[in-house]
Amino acid sequence: MKNAFLKEAETKKALADFILSTDRLSMGNHCSKFEVSFSTKQQRSNAVLFNSGGSANLAMLQALINLGRLNTGDPVAYSALTWSTNTMPIIQMGLEPIALDCELDTLNVSSQKVKERYEEVPFKALFITNVLGFTADIDQIKKFCNENNILLLEDNCESLGTVLPQGxxxxxxxxxxxxxYVAHHMSTIEGGMVCTNDKELADMLKIVRANAWDRNLDKKKQDELRETHRISDFESNYTFYDLGYNLRPTEITGFLGNYQLQFLDHTIDLREKNYLEIEKAISENDDFHNLDHAHILKLSTFAVPVICKTKELRQHYLNRFDSSGIETRPMIAGNMQRQPYYTKYVKQLFELSNTDLIHSNGFYCGNYPELSTDDIALIISCLEK
Structure with a gap:
């Protein structure tokens, strides 16, 4: 990203005015307002705001354990092409991580990969990553999970705004x-959200987020908990109902979320436009594997993924990007099983041929709304044969 926010000068001015005028900076009404507006935008019943996307992942798994929907030792499958904070909470919660390979043409886990692994290791939950704005046949994955009583969870941190015919x-x-986070589709500097239509889960997420007390719940739920545990209103200030953390955002997060949300649709449109223009150079160069997004109605890309046919070709193109002053990154964290921490805590490893190829041969560069015509032309020039 060139800046921390879209329309940076305007946003910073509004933030400065807010800080000078507000009488509260700890989590309050602006956070609640952002939860409502974001859940409306995402078309989900409930949204719970956190201080980061990683905290959102952690809280989501803890909430499911608190509710008894997951238990210590349960196998949880996950997309191996992912970020650390998707996998680490599985390990931290005492769950068993089961890595899934992706498809080379979508970067994502497909229903076929899910079925193959389930036959080998029946898992209780599937934590899927919608990678870089792309997806595979997630509707069929949902169908399979429903048929087998598998809890389906999504990390949509890289795909906010991507739309399929099925939703x-x-x-x-x-x-x-x-x-x-700063480099994502919209920025609150740091911040994360969990969306769900499950009211019981949403309530538990609020408990987990704030030290496991009840003060952010609606009065009906508060009364229910206090009556069940015979807690007076006075004692409720420091009563803790389950396992939790302090993962609360500040009002700065809430204010920035509400302010930046007005630009989100425009941001997504520009990201899609940029990507489709750059993709032409990739599709015309047989040094690269092509990606399939014909099944996607709105492609809200997080970055420009490039998968070279050999490791040597990757180094060649990385050198071209570097000499042109364009930053590049590995394809997320590559094969998570190859990260140093993983084998320290996890003994069961799986063959992941496509994820390994992407780990060795893939990279990406930024795609964000403020890329100029010259910026895009320079990226394209680095991708030409």
């Missing part, structure tokens, strides 16, 4: 997480 990414699982 928005982030709306297929029982819950989904989002990130508002």
């Amino acid at each position: 928005r990414t982030g709306n297929f699982g029982i819950a989904s997480t989002f990130s508002f």
Whole structure:
């Protein structure tokens, strides 16, 4: 990203005015307002705001354990092409991580990969990552999960705004997480969200987020908990009902979320336009594998993914990008099983041929609304044969 926010000068001015005029900076009404407006935008019943997308992942799994929907030792499958904070909470919660390979033409886990692994290791939950704005046949994954009583969870941090004929990414699982870190589709500097239509889960997420107390719940739920546990209103100030953390955002997060949300649709349109223009150079160069997004109605890309046919070709193109002053990154974290921490805590490893190829041969560069015509032309020139 060139800046921390879209329309940076305007946003910073509004933020400065807010800080000078507000009488509260700890989590309050602006956070609640952002939860309502974001859930409306995402078309989900409930949204719970956190201080980061990683915290959202952690809280989501803790909430499911608190509710007894997951238990210590349960196998949880996950997309191996992912980010650390998708996998680490599985390990931290004492669950068993089961890595799934992706498809080379979508970067994502397909229903076929899910079925193959389930036959080998029946898992209780599937934490899928919608990678870089793309997706595979997630509608069929949802169908399979429903048929086998598998909890389907989505990390939609990289795909906010992607739409399929069957609906928005982030709306297929029982819950989904989002990130508002600086480099994402919209920025609150740091920040994350869990969206769900499950009121019981949403209430538990609010408990987990704030030290496991009840003060952010509606009065009906508060009364229910206090009556069940015989807690007076006075004692309720420091009563803790389950396992939780302090993962609360500040009012700065809420204010920025509400302010930046007005630009989101325009941001997504520009990201799609930029990507489709750059993709032409990729499709015309046989040094690269092509990606399939014909099944996607709205492609809200997070970056420009490039998969070279050999490791040597990747180094060649990385050198071209570097000499042109364009930053590049590995394809997320590559094969998560190859990360140093993973084998310290996880003994069962799986063959992941496509994820390994992407790990060795893939990279991406930024795609964001403020790319100029010259910026896009320079990226294209680096991708030409």
